[in-house]
Amino acid sequence: MIKIAANTSGLIHDLIARASKITTVSHTHPDGDAIGSSVAMVCWLRSLGKDAVCAFPDSIGANLEFIFPEEIRLSRLIYDETPKETSERLGDSDLIICLDFNAFNRTEGMADALASSKAAKILIDHHLNPDGSAFDVCVSETGVSSASELAYYVLMTMPETGGDAGRLPAESANALMAGMTTDTNNFANSTYPSTLQMASELLQAGVDRDAIVAEINWCYGENRLRLIGCALKDLMSITPDGVSYIVLDAGTLKKYGVMEGDTEGLVNMPLAIKGVRMSIMLKQDNGYFRVSVRSKKGTSANTLAREYFNGGGHELAAGGKLFFPKDIATPEEAPAYIEKVTREYFANEA
Template sequence: MDQTSGVCELERLLEEKSDILLVGHFNPDGDSIGSMVAMHSYLDARGIRSTMVVPSSFPEFLHFLDPENEIRDFVRQPDAALKAIEGSDLFICLDFNSMSRVEGLEGPIRRNGSPRVVIDHHLGPELSDFVLAFSKSDISSACEVLFEVLMKMPDIDGKVSNLPARCIEALYTGMMTDTNNYANSVFPSTMDMASMLLRTGLDKEKIQSAVFDNFSESRMHLMGYMLQKKMTVLPEQHTAYMILTKSEKDRFNYKEGDTEGFVNLPFAIRGVLVTALFTESDSFIRVSLRSKCSFSVNEFSKAYFNGGGHAKASGGRLYMPIEAIPHYFEKSIEKFIASYQGTPFDK
């Protein structure tokens, strides 16, 4: 479906439905929270009621986007989240491509049975799960996809100044965080959007400092410790990885979001083109993978880490003792490189 007819269809759904639920993915990041808040603020300005729900808690540095604690978090407020889902007649899914990404909320949302719209930028959306999809992968973020959609809405009429200030702030935050502060996944359209948002008088410094200068002292100590003690570089594979255990999390008073950006740190080493971060949690090991070259971490994750995402940024999960990770990871990367079609370390 082309975007123009998609926007008409979305407009029709918004007119027809009265209890809209906006949902982000598990472990929501800046793009997920940003796109939800932006959509919520847009609908609010139109007098359309919507509720925001996430499957798990989001990092504290994003709380400035939700000053009135409107976002329902299924982990902390399961009853409120489920009640909101029950009463909804339209779901708008933001920043994920598969219903499995909402974890515990998937069942309740499917049981409700109301139509689902997806606004996302991941590869391979599961289209059969949605009545309407705005999906593009050669773009910075879900916020950028949403921005394109909003600009085509009749009431916005292509004028950024018609968007509410909170919507603009949230869109900027999502784009800024998903590009790792304009380092990755930046397209000409990304800069166009950034400049259009900035022209509205958006306080970029405020967002910048809320997101990047807002960590605890113990998080800085954790970062130093990880770099000094927990980073392994595999020069032949142009790869570096780090492992964070549960006991180390406790030792450094770990809070949700504290490892944000850690996976990108080894890229500062000359020759490192692929990175991985393994974080132990109660029931599984969270895997984050990044690439600066033709090595597809999406394919790598699908093959060895029960996950996927983008060619240059992917996630996954492992169910094994944390001590087994170095061997498993090093063997996996050797096998993956050996089976690679073409050269994995091209630009």
Template structure:
């Protein structure tokens, strides 16, 4: 593994750098990626952010977004940039399968690979790793990487601060999760001092829904919510037809599972969405309940204890039934 002194020395000279993050990037994925991008370009590096897929429109306002390359829309340029890169920063994912076809390009690249992440059980593909499963967001780790590892707090510009604040805010569920420690609040205070306008960031992320998204949300809560009080569990299922009917775009389903979890007494919530080739699951839980264990054991996924995801190639009806049938196994944890 590369040590921080060697990495710092490399970064003292302009390098060709690719920054990438996971499939269907969320606020932390884009916030950490663009935060690092805005840091690197200050030092004269030739840096590019390449995402495996598109991402929600409510993240398009972040500084540097106009420079992002979406792999599925520009495969040849993406492949060339990865092949030519001196360094590849891999943010907010722990295995190359999380970046789809881009993963094999990164694996075969001769570039030095740097992982910055907070997920369990990282794959051993990296040359340098800044990793902590206790961190509330990868954006938090990008901050500590810049400030503590590289010793460059002076380069936390307003653009860097804005992006990193967005990542921390979104992945901590607006600072509500247990891993939002005093240290996290001190970091966000530093980011505000550096120029992140906290109230405006919240408005841009959370108060920019389209009319159709609100109608879709109302439909989900009124017609698709199923509460299993015997297991303190709530489920929302969404069909492909409903996605089409409500003109759902990338990002429109984000956060819906949290409404199910907000019901008093509910300890586990599941959102199941029927896509073209598979059913996607998002699980959220409270306390010590291991949502990530269910996703890893039954649904080809994983994640954090209280926020995890997975998928299945079964039908939506079959996945829903499978999920319900495994609840008795966890009943003791769910009703305690």
């Protein structure tokens, strides 16, 4: 089970007690875990009377808006939309709580403002290789499902909760359950005894998990289903090494009116094929592809993403970017690049 050291818990409590203006920050292209852990923390801080807001590097997927209580949604800051206001908030903050990323560069455009802020900084994260020197307090643990799970156990050590999930604001409890559920793909991956304990305690506290799962799974537009059908039927390729890959170029994204969040979970689907041990999805952006890598046990998604896609992450789930023209001359070269580097990767693994 997860144990937060008493001295670490005490430092976090003291930093929060001394601060009046607190900002949470999460990584670029925020997923359910980044949002859930951030929203939970801000709701809890506001229950203590703090001036607390969430700051995100870029836009929130429509499928994840349900995690935000209305007052948190209205006060949140999106750096891409309001860079000056967001930078000023970071500069004026007494405390910044960083959730679900291991280094400032994972916030992209916000990184300089984050690094230059004189605020104390707390890290709560579950990724490999945290930049501990950048933070005043570092709570980093890879053997947990999510940042939301780790944030839950941090909150359980606070005197105000006394280890009782029922003392969390309802909005915090709901957000933590949503964040953990999305990051485990509804308990399909990275699920530990501590994850199930967290879920059980939140259910006892009154969280409606059925409602959360319905929001996660059953509230997409028709275009998402048609995109998935096209991707699996016409765009998916499988290499002799057991690597599935799907490239979503700009034309495909436009054809299906793809919005942030519409491709959620697509990269996991090819892993249902018995002979596939790794799945890669590329999604075209401005000057690069966003890369998602998933793998089965025994094959490292993290290593592939780190060595060939300017990224990294977890052993079985990682991400990165493929730039053009730096990495490939044109977007059309992406499939050939994937086949080349995965062939090289598995040859080196042999």
